[in-house]
Amino acid sequence: xxxxxxxxIFQGVAxxxxxxxxxxxxxxVLIGLGxxxxxxxxxxxxxxxxxxxxxxxxxxxxxxxxxxSDKVTGTIFLDPMTSETGQLVNILQIDFLQxxxxxxxxxxxxxxxxxxxxxxxxxxxYVLIAPFRSMFIAVCAELGTVLTFPIAVAFGIPYKQxxxxxxxxxxxxxxxxxxxxxxxxxxFVPITIVAYLYLSLTYAVYPYLIKLLIPQxxxxxxxxxxxxxxxxxxxxxxxxVITSVLLCLLFPVAAPLFMSFFLGIVIRESGVTQFxxxxxxxxxxGSTFFLGLLLGVLCEAGTILNPAVLTLLVLGMVSLLISGVxxxxxxxxMYWTSGRxxxxxxxxxxxxxxxxxxxxxxxxxxxxxxxxxxxxxAMGASICGVISSAIIAAIYVTLxx
Amino acid sequence: xxxxxxxxxxxxIVYAMAAAVSFLVACVIRLTFAGxxxxxxxxxxxxxxxxxxxxxxxxxxxx
Numbered sequence: 001x002x003x004x005x006x007x008x009i010f011q012g013v014a015x016x017x018x019x020x021x022x023x024x025x026x027x028x029v030l031i032g033l034g035x036x037x038x039x040x041x042x043x044x045x046x047x048x049x050x051x052x053x054x055x056x057x058x059x060x061x062x063x064x065x066x067x068x069s070d071k072v073t074g075t076i077f078l079d080p081m082t083s084e085t086g087q088l089v090n091i092l093q094i095d096f097l098q099x100x101x102x103x104x105x106x107x108x109x110x111x112x113x114x115x116x117x118x119x120x121x122x123x124x125x126y127v128l129i130a131p132f133r134s135m136f137i138a139v140c141a142e143l144g145t146v147l148t149f150p151i152a153v154a155f156g157i158p159y160k161q162x163x164x165x166x167x168x169x170x171x172x173x174x175x176x177x178x179x180x181x182x183x184x185x186x187x188f189v190p191i192t193i194v195a196y197l198y199l200s201l202t203y204a205v206y207p208y209l210i211k212l213l214i215p216q217x218x219x220x221x222x223x224x225x226x227x228x229x230x231x232x233x234x235x236x237x238x239x240x241v242i243t244s245v246l247l248c249l250l251f252p253v254a255a256p257l258f259m260s261f262f263l264g265i266v267i268r269e270s271g272v273t274q275f276x277x278x279x280x281x282x283x284x285x286g287s288t289f290f291l292g293l294l295l296g297v298l299c300e301a302g303t304i305l306n307p308a309v310l311t312l313l314v315l316g317m318v319s320l321l322i323s324g325v326x327x328x329x330x331x332x333x334m335y336w337t338s339g340r341x342x343x344x345x346x347x348x349x350x351x352x353x354x355x356x357x358x359x360x361x362x363x364x365x366x367x368x369x370x371x372x373x374x375x376x377x378a379m380g381a382s383i384c385g386v387i388s389s390a391i392i393a394a395i396y397v398t399l400x401x
Numbered sequence: 402x403x404x405x406x407x408x409x410x411x412x413x414i415v416y417a418m419a420a421a422v423s424f425l426v427a428c429v430i431r432l433t434f435a436g437x438x439x440x441x442x443x444x445x446x447x448x449x450x451x452x453x454x455x456x457x458x459x460x461x462x463x464x
Contacts, residue, residue, distance in 0.1 A: 131430035135423045139416075146416040153408035162408065232437070239433045243426055250422060387426060392419045399415070 011066040015073045019065075026301035027062040034059025034296065047200035047356075049285070050173075050292040054196070057296025065300075077297045080106075080189065097297055105294050108181055110287050111174035112260040117284025118174075118354055118386065119264015120276055124240060125231040126380035133334055133342070134350075134377070138384035140330025141350030144169025144323030145392050152315050157308075160184055161191075163396040165312060168195045169319030170389030171202060171353040173291075178257055179393045183400055189298045190309045194316040196295060202320065202353055203360060209324050210364045214344055218335065220369025221343040223377055233269045240265040243387075251394030253401065258390060323351045327381075349378035352385025 007014035016024050037055025041048040061077050068074045078097040082088045092098050104110045127134050145166045152162035164180035168191070176195040180188035210219065244262035248255040267275045331347020345365050349358040358378035365372040 128430055128434060131427040131434075132424070135427040139420045139423050142416070142419060146412045146419075149412045149415070150405055150408040154405045159408065159411075231434075235434055235437045238437060239430055242433055243429055246426070246429060247422075384423070388419060388423045391422050391426075392415060395415050395418050395422075399411070 008067075012063050015065040015067065019073070022305065023301050026305050027065070030062040030299055030301055030304065031059045034062070034299075037296075045204065047196075047203070049288050050196050050295075051200060053289050053292035054193075054296035054299075057293045058299040059296075061297045061300050075297075075300065078294075080298060080303070097294065100290055101294055104287075104290065106181065108178050108256065110291050110294075111178045111181075112256050113283050113287040114174045114291065115257055115260040116264040116267075116279055117287065119261040119266075120268045120280040120284065122265060122268075122354055122383050122386070123379065124236045124265050124269075124383060126376050127383050128231045128235065128239065129376060129380050131380075131384075133338075134380040134384040135388065137327060137330040137334065137347050137350035137381040138352070138388040139350075140333070140347065141323050141327030141352070141381075141385055142170065142388050142392055143326025143329075144319040144321070144351075145389070147322050148315055148319035149396075151318065152311075155311055155315070157311070160400050161187060161308075163400055164188070164191050165315050166319055167389070167393055167396070168198060168316040169323040169351075170385070170392065171199055171320060171323065171351045171357070172386060172389045173199055175257070175389050175393050177291075178254075179397060182253075182397050187306065187308055187312070189295075189303055190306055190312050193295055193299060193304075194309075194312045196292075198316050198320050199353055199356075202324075202351070203356055205320075206324055206348055206351075206357065206360050207364055209321070210328070210345055210348055210360070213325070213328050214331075214364075216368045218343070219345050219364055219367070220372050221335075221341075221345075221365075222369065222372050223343055223374050224341065225373065233271070236269045237266055240269070247387075247391070247394070251391070251398055253397045254390060254394035257393070261386065261390065320351070324348055327351050327357075343372065343374050343377070346374055346377050346381055349381040350385045350388075352382055352389045354382045354386055355379060357385070358382040 007017065016027060019027070034055040037046060037051045037058065040046040041051030041055060061075055064075050064077065065073050066075065076095050078095045078101045079091050080101065082091050088102065092102065148166040148169055149162050152165050153159065157165065160183040164184040167176045167179045170176070173196050177188070177192045180191040184191060240262040244258050247258040264279060267279055327347040327350035328344060329347065330350055331344030334342040335344045343365060345361045349361040351357045358375060361378040362375040365374045
């Protein structure tokens with residue numbers, strides 16, 4: 001009978017025992033963190049659509065490390081570092097998530113599909129209510145994406161990576177993924193993970209920011225519902241087509257993002273229910289699921305044990321907080337310039353996490369005054385936030401690529 | 402290490418450009434809105450005049 005080494009049968013345990021102490025501890029911590037994400041996602045504390053597949057992927061990949069050869073350890077989930085063509089073709093036939101990563105994730109297709117889905121669920125009519133006000137608030141809410149850039153450079157981070165980190169302040173997951181894939185491929189995994197982690201926290205942290213910066217009587221300010229014009233489908237479609245062509249003309253490097261978002265809007269307004277149901281359902285949620293799962297699987301201890309991660313955690317939080325404060329400042333400016341008729345809480349919705357920040361704004365207004373209805377204006381600011389974030393991402397990519 | 406002062410200047414340029422392009426988009430929204438409204442009001446005016454003329458001179462009943 002051959003000699004049986006029990007540890008070689010249970011290779012997940014064997015690689016854990018044989019790994020350097022730091023890696024072994026990181027694997028155990030990440031397994032626990034993954035389980036915590038699944039729990040908090042299921043409970044609703046964190047965004048379940050991302051956190052459940054991400055947490056599951058994170059705990060599974062860190063448990064499932066095996067010996068690929070006598071000395072080399074790894075997983076059969078995917079290998080993000082492979083670039084040589086022959087090796088990639090081999091890995092595509094072994095690692096089960098490699099096809100999704102290579103053909104959808106690393107080329108930004110998944111970000112574009114999510115963006116198309118966001119377009120389908122966004123009613124651009126809200127923007128057409130007050131385009132200048134909405135756009136002004138959105139520009140104010142980009143303060144974090146701008147100020148974090150020199151702050152990150154002061155931390156010793158190179159320009160390209162600093163710009164990718166600063167984009168976290170735009171609170172737009174696909175945008176951060178797209179920018180970091182182009183500008184900071186070496187650290188796009190931790191940047192995107194931090195971005196998605198914090199995006200799910202905006203729901204928990206921004207209400208406190210609103211309460212801290214806006215007194216109750218202003219939070220409950222009623223908006224004039226009679227000032228909302230009716231917008232036809234033709235107007236919405238014309239706007240989407242013209243704006244998409246204009247932005248693609250100005251920033252060809254971000255043209256896939258612009259085209260995806262505005263195509264989603266055109267599909268929504270075209271009324272072709274087959275496309276609307278397909279893109280707003282299976283495409284959006286399928287892409288979000290695989291995005292979450294791949295982000296989790298990419299959180300392998302070896303990848304995530306990067307000294308830059310701690311800095312990223314700090315800068316990501318700083319960026320989102322500055323953007324939130326910027327949005328509220330914009331809301332206050334609108335409040336003063338409109339003769340105190342504009343609810344400043346709408347400012348927070350300029351941070352473009354559609355529709356989360358708009359819902360946060362509406363909830364804050366409703367908590368202060370049960371009849372306060374600000375959602376249409378908040379949605380307008382939020383959708384403008386998506387457009388302004390895409391513009392800033394396009395400028396960063398064009399200047400620094 | 403890259404210069405923080407240069408980064409601040411670059412950030413300012415990025416913000417100014419983003420603001421300009423964002424307001425350009427807002428202008429496009431306004432122009433699209435105004436253009437379509439003008440077009441539909443022009444279309445509505447002749448139709449309304451035709452309807453008014455028809456009500457003043459009702460067609461004689463046929464057979």
